[in-house]
Amino acid sequence: MSTGQLGTGSAEMDHQYGTPERLQTRASFWAPSPPGESPQDVAIKVLREANVHKVLEIGCGRGDFASRMRDELGADVLATDRSEAMVEATRSRGLVAQVIDATELPYEDASFDAVVAMWMLYHVPDLDRTLGEVRRVLTPGGVFVSVTNGREHTADLLREVGLPLAETQFMTENGEEVLRRHFDDVARTIANGKAVAxxxxxxxxxxxxxxxVADQLPVYDGERTFTGSSAVFVAR
Known part of the structure; x- marks a missing residue:
């Protein structure tokens, strides 16, 4: 979405993340990717290869990815989000979760060997401060894994309702440049998806x-395919 739809304002954040149901609607829109090809799968592979043990997730949402890290990696996961509703949803899955502000992480230096941010860095009000905090709480040699969308994400759907293409503070096109302000080693993997809806x-x-704008979507019969555009960034 454009900066206006994926920005940092409190009102739009409360609309998008005030209840777990909206996030569930958004997640269920996407068709399953072949095994190993979704952004989540790529992120799990990176974390497994890094042999992580203690992980901090910022912007955990409903706890979907935190659950995967716990179940598939056996990691000690601390899930966090600014939304009380999301934190409660995550706790209901048996995970440790806290309400925090990602721009001021209440944890000691070098506390985690991995930090994860899934589709959330375009929301933080002070991106560089958040990334500085991420770097601070990572152990030496620790890994930061972040996932975001690109400019062409759901472009075909956005054009149908007259919305502009995505332009955010952290996206596929500018993510490496942003991360290099805080990390020496940054790699990007493209992991696109599709929706059949x-x-x-x-x-x-x-x-x-x-x-x-939802009511402006022209009526169509059957199902249509909409393309996604995402990237996984790994920074050390």
């Missing part, structure tokens, strides 16, 4: 971002 599903997806 009927009109009602596509409209519901749009409404989680900008409710007033």
């Amino acid at each position: 009927d009109h009602a599903t596509a409209r519901a997806y749009l409404s989680t971002f900008v409710p007033e």
Whole structure:
């Protein structure tokens, strides 16, 4: 989404993440990727190869990825989010979760051997301060894994309702430049996806971002395919 739909304002953040249901609607829009190819799969592979043990996730949402890290990696995961509703949803899955502000992490230096941020850095009000905090709480040699979307993410759907293409403070196109302000070693892996959705599903997806434009989606029969554009960044 554009900066206006994926920005840092409190009102839009409360709309998008005030309840777990909106995030579930957004997540269920995407069709399953072949095994090993989704951004989440790529991130899990990186963390497994790094042999991580103690992981901090900022912007945990409903706890989906935190659960994967716990179950698939056997990691000690601390999940965090600014939304109380998201933290409660994560705790309901048996995970340790806390309400925190990512721009001021309440943890000691070198506390985690991995930090994870899944589709959330475009939201933080002070990106460089957040990344400085991430670097501070990482152990020497620790890994930071972040996932974000690119400019062309759901471009075909956005054009249908007259929305501009994505331009955010942290996206596929500028993520490496941003991360190199804080990390020496930065790598990017493109991991695109697709959605196969009927009109009602596509409209519901749009409404989680900008409710007033969802009704502008032209009616269509059957299902249509919409393309995603995502990237996984690994920084050390």
